[in-house]
Amino acid sequence: MATQREKKIILAGKYVLGLLSEKEAAAAEKRMASDPEFRSLVAEWHERLAELDDATQPIEAPPDLWERIRRQLKKPPDDDPAS
Secondary structure, three states, X not given: OOOHHHHHHHHHHXXXXXXXXXXXXXHHHHHHHXXXXXXXXXXXXXXXXXXXXXXXXXXXXXXOHHHHHHHHHHOOOOOOOOO
């Protein structure tokens, strides 16, 4: 089982990577304002990942991407015997 510090490290990493929901990210930002250790962990993650961030350029996803993903998730796999 993860310790409280390990949970903070994981949360900070997820925040920096943009893996949190809007609500979770807002809570993390609020926590940074009141928790110096968490704020420091977020800064460490930013520093660790800065080189990767500088090495890539953002790309715009096609406008219909999410709709295509939703359709694929609802479609049974090709090897599904029920289809």
